[in-house]
Amino acid sequence: MLTLDKIYHAAYVLKSVARKTDLIAAPGLNAESEIYLKTENLQVTGSFKVRGAYYKISQLTADEKAKGVIASSAGNHAQGVALAAQRSNIPSVICMPDGAPISKVEATKAYGAQVCLVKGAYDDAYDYACKLQKEKGYTFIHPFNDAEVIAGQGTVGLEILDQLPDVEVVLVPVGGGGLISGVAYAIKHLHPECKVYGVQAAGAPSMRDSVQKHEAITLDGVATFADGIAVKHPGDLTYELVSEYVDGIVTVTDDEIAAAVLALMERQKLVTEGAGAVSVAAAMYNKVDIKGKKTVCLLSGGNIDVNILSRVITRGLVMAGRNSTLTIELEDKPGQLSGVSDIISRCGGNVVSVHHNQSDTNMAITSCYLRVGMETRDHAQVEQIKQELAKAGFKLVANQQ
Structure with a gap:
C-alpha cells in the first residue's frame, strides 16, 4: 500500500x-x-527514475537481492535500476525495446547491467522480462506498477x-x-x-x-x-x-x-x-x-x-514559424527570382534554399514552380511575406510547411 x-x-x-x-x-x-x-x-x-528504482531495491530482502534484479525499460528506468543495483552490489538484467535510443542502451551498460534488446515497444520488453524472471528467479523491479x-x-x-x-x-x-x-x-x-x-x-x-x-x-x-x-x-x-x-x-x-x-x-x-x-x-x-x-x-x-x-x-x-517553405507559381522569365527574394528580404526573412522546377506536368509550359526555404521570426512574419508576395502579383500554390 x-x-x-x-x-x-x-x-x-x-x-x-x-x-x-x-x-x-x-x-x-x-x-x-x-x-x-x-x-x-x-x-x-x-x-527521475533513479528515485523509485533505488528506493525499491533498498527495501528488498537479502534473499531477493541475492537473486539479482531484472527490469524492463525504454531507457530511463533501466539506468535507475542499473545504478541502484551497482550501488547495492547486486547483478541486474534490463530488457529494453530494440528501438530504444543507443545513448540510453550504452548508459545502462555503463552502470554494469546486462542488457537484452527485445523487438517491439516497451510492453514487449516487459513481457520478455517477466518470462526471464520466472525462468531465472530474478527479483522484478517494475518501472511504475x-x-x-x-x-x-x-x-x-x-x-x-x-x-x-x-x-x-x-x-x-x-x-x-x-x-x-x-x-x-x-x-x-x-x-x-x-x-x-x-x-x-x-x-x-x-x-x-x-x-x-x-x-x-x-x-x-x-x-x-x-x-x-x-x-x-x-x-x-x-x-x-x-x-x-x-x-x-x-x-x-x-x-x-x-x-x-x-x-x-x-x-x-x-x-x-x-x-x-x-x-x-x-x-x-x-x-x-x-x-x-x-x-x-x-x-x-x-x-x-x-x-x-x-x-x-x-x-x-x-512549429514556431522560424523555418518555413513557400511554393510559388512563376512565369519563367528573367528577374522573377530576384523579385521574390527582394520581397522576402524587405520583410526581414532570410532565404536558405531555392528549388526551381520547370518539369511539373500540371503547369503551363512557360511557367515554373519556385520552392523557397526561409528563416523567419514567427508565423506573423511568414503571413506578412505571403501578403506582400500576393500584392506583387505572385501566386502562392502551397501553404507554409
Missing part, C-alpha cells in the same frame, strides 16, 4: 543518492501564467511543495503512471487545493483513454518520438491512483513536443527528451487552464538521443 509515510521514508533513503533538483522560473514559456520548471532532467542518470517505486517517485512531489508551497497547478508527464501517481498522492494529501494534471503524447494516450473508459485499457500500438512515455498499457495500481488523485489527463502532439524541446533549449538552456518536455508543451499550447496561476512543469528526463535531436529542433522551428 502507498502511504505518505512511505514517501517520506523514501525521501530519507534517497538523501545520499538522488539530487534535490532545482525549481526554476521560466517566464517566457507562457506569458499568462507563472511557470516554474522542476528539473528532473538534471537528476542523477538524467531522469509498484507501491515502493511510486513512493520513490512521490518524493518529487514533496520537493515541489517545499520549494513552492503555494503552487496552484502541477503538470506531469505520464507513460505508465508511476511518476504522476506518487506526485499526485503526495500533493493531494499535503496541499489538496493544488490541481495535478497528467500529459501524454497524442500517439500513446493509454492512461487518458483508460480514465475516459473507466478501465485500464491496452492500445494496439504507440507512435511518438517521446519513447520514455510510449506505453500501451498503464499499470493497474497507477490507473487506480490516477483515477482518484489526478484532476485530468491531456495530450500533446509530437510537433508540440518538438516545439517545447526547442523552447527549453533556447530560452532556459535546458536539454530535455521528448517525454520530459510534454508538460511544457501542455503549458505552451494551453492544454490546461493555467492563466494567472503558479504552475510547475515537471521535466521528467533529459536523455534525448543526439541522433534525432537535429530533427526535433527542425520540427520545433517549423
